[in-house]
Amino acid sequence: MAMLAPLLLALSAPVTLVLRTTPLMTRRRLVTALHSRFIRLLTTAPVVLVANVGGMYCYYLTPLYDIAQQKPWVQGLIHLHMFLAGCLLSWYLIGRDPLPCRPPLRTTLIVLLLAAASHDLLAKFLYAQGIPTSAGSLEQIRLGAQVMYYGGNLTEVLLAVVVMVGWYQRSGRQLAREQRRQARSAEAASRTRSAPQRQVIAHDLTAGSTSPRNAGTRSPPLEHGAFRASPGDRRCRAQRTRTIRAPIVC
Helix, strand or coil: CCCHHHHHHHHCCHHHHHHHHCCHHHHHHHHHHHCCHHHHHHCCHHHHHHHHHHHHHHHHHCCHHHHHHHCHHHHHHHHHHHHHHHHHHHHHHHCCCCCCCCCCHHHHHHHHHHHHHHHHHHHHHHHHHCCCHHHCCHHHHHHHHHHHHHHHHHHHHHHHHHHHHHHHHHHHHHHHHHHHHHHHHHHHHHHHHHHHHHHHHHHHHHHHHCCCCCCCCCCCCCCCCCCCCCHHHHHHHHHHHHHHHCCCCC
16 A cells, blocks of 8 residues: 555646646745755665665664554654655656656666565565564564565556556657757758848849830920821822822723
């Protein structure tokens, strides 16, 4: 339960939910706290491993187990520590919520592998040695060690699946952003290359429309005192020209 419940809680992204639903001042304070030096130190790989694995070894391999059985408030504090340590491990591995410094995939897998190996080693040691002796009979102790071993393996497999799915989704989004950026760059380069050609074509069209060859022709104005023939005079001239050019029939 100290590993399955934190896994489900980390998948629900509670910090992201708080950032989306709280007022502005609360969001600013939470973001400031998330980027504080203490949180940065708390979310480093060694601290995550020591808090999660070290607490379990200290609880089962020291007299702390007997003390917790005699004092309920110590038992409550230990359960709270294990739950918070499991939340820290799941939050660090899954990464649905914002982190001050997101670890790379290699570091995440190494932390998961070390935590899983440490849990399995502790369960096997408890099963082989029959400790803690005050937990009950040997059969009960070995049954509890088996539950720790197989239940821990199941939770760790689920953690590995969630980690790899999250990595696949982030890689897909990053690839899509890179493809969009390349498409925008290619489009901008194409526009830059075609801009001078459009300018030359526009210049040629402008020059062609204003040239004398394409401009409308107009008859030059008559000089002062020039004679303008009437339509009747032009017809008479045409008739005389046809009479002169007609052949003589004998």
